[in-house]
Amino acid sequence: MKNMTLWAVVIIVVFLGIFFALTSFYIVDQTQQAIVLRFGNIKSIRTEPGIYTKVPFVDNVEKFEKRLMIYDIPVERVITSDRRTILADTYAIWRIEDPQKFIETLRTVEVALTRIDDIVYSHARDVIGNYNFLEVLSTERPAILEEIKKRSSNSLKSFGIEVVEVRLKRTDLPKENTEAVYERMKSERYAMAAQLRAEGEKESQRMKAEADKQASIIVSEAEKEANIIRGTGEASAINIYSEAYSLDTDFYELQKITDIYKDSFKDSILVFPNDSPLLKYFYEVE
């Protein structure tokens, strides 16, 4: 029985020791920062990792994330300065910079997120409202984001939150505008298609007309040349004739007349009068 008592005492002492250790030491992880609260008052803040002591039962330790956190803000409709609605899908990268302020004003990350949501959205709305659609879309985007970040950072500083970055994940058009854009894109394309086809036809017509023209030119050039050739031939012929015939014009006449006689009375009826010289021997014989 003595042994039993001794054992019981040992066990109790060990358990008490463990319990004491658990309640009087606390560990801050590399990813965390801690606040020690004594009856609700902040006693100390630990941002470096390691093991620390506290008064058991009296001190209460709250730990917070030290790493960068990402908060994806729900998609919001915002209106640009040229009265166009866009759906802005923003997200914020933030971290707890001052755990004391954080615990004093917000207590938990869940509460912090609603606050970030409100503030970033409100600033996003204000800042985007100063720019027109195109600027939001592309040219002024970095400046806009920087402005939203700066404003949000200022607003959230008092909560112990640092806004590292605000970025626009998506800037989409509302559904009805998207449809309109599709329609416009379609009409642009169809217009382009029509133009391409018309240009094709134009080019085709031009080429055909050009071909017809070329063909006419070729033929008429040839006709021109042909006439020249014919003329030259005829002129040569005339020259040859006149050269020969001028040797004796009388003989030419005679020869031509006799040729005409020979060739011109085929299948015709010849009527010779009685006193025709041809028949002069006809009567002499009688």
Add this chain to the structure above:
Amino acid sequence: MAEYEIFDPNDEFKNETKKGRGSGWWKNIIIVAIIVAIGIYMLTGVYQVGPSEVALVKTFGEYTSTTGPGIHFHLPVPFQSHVIVDVRTINKIEIGFRTTSDGRTPSYRSVNEEAEMITGDQNIISIEAVVQYKVNDPVAYAFNVIQGYDLVKSTAESVLREKVASSELEKVLTIERDKIAMETSQTIQEIMDSYNSGVQIENVYLQAVTPPAPVVPAFDDVNNARQDQQTFINEAQRYTNDVIPRAEGQAQRIINDAEAYAYQQVAKATGEAERFKALLEEYQNSEEVTKKRLILDSVQQMIENSKMQVISEKGDTLNFLNLSEIIGGEQQ
């Protein structure tokens, strides 16, 4: 396993006590229980690191060392703990689509609202992209950022949209694809570095870059129109290729005809002239006789050639002849 081996003799021990050895068995149970408890407790210090991983060991929450793959031991909770970070595996982020099943024939599903982006000229384009990254600084990755995947993904989406928004639809579809992928990769890396996140962007690949589905028919129509345009031109080319050689042939024919005609004229003239000269020579030799002969020859031939020869008493006899009857009768 260890606890079981220790438990076995325990059972044997129990049996022995039942036989009546009596006092002290409580003590033994407690000793064994304590040993088992300490054993289990020490096991919390054993950890295994996979081939692509490293383990970051923390002593009282503070990072102290990094260990590579293998089985390791550190002091048990709460003295030391560890986090394991994969540093070799290339992680893949999909923008605009999701892989629905891996394996030999992977299948994909489009996520339109993620894929559709606005270009600088206010058109909408659908882009599917893959971002590959790995952790190159495990300490920074584990201790500086939370939700590393979401961070890379949000940044990638945001940067890609920014790049697309600063370009034009036609360019994004064609020549600026590579440029956008490259710039996106660079910018994501810069942002990741500014967070000190320990993330290394390996590659950004633009996969399908297409017009959004509702306007695809219109885009196709433009492509068809380009084909049609070419068809028209080809058809005209065919016409040209047909018409011009024909005309050239025709032209050649016209010229050849003319040349033939000219040659013919000259030849005829030359022939006649030569004949004339020959006759003239004969004629000059005996002018009177030849003249008469020529006349009489021609008269003779004229008479021979004629169909009918009539000798009339007086010039008016012929008035009574019915010419058409004579010619017609002949024909019958």
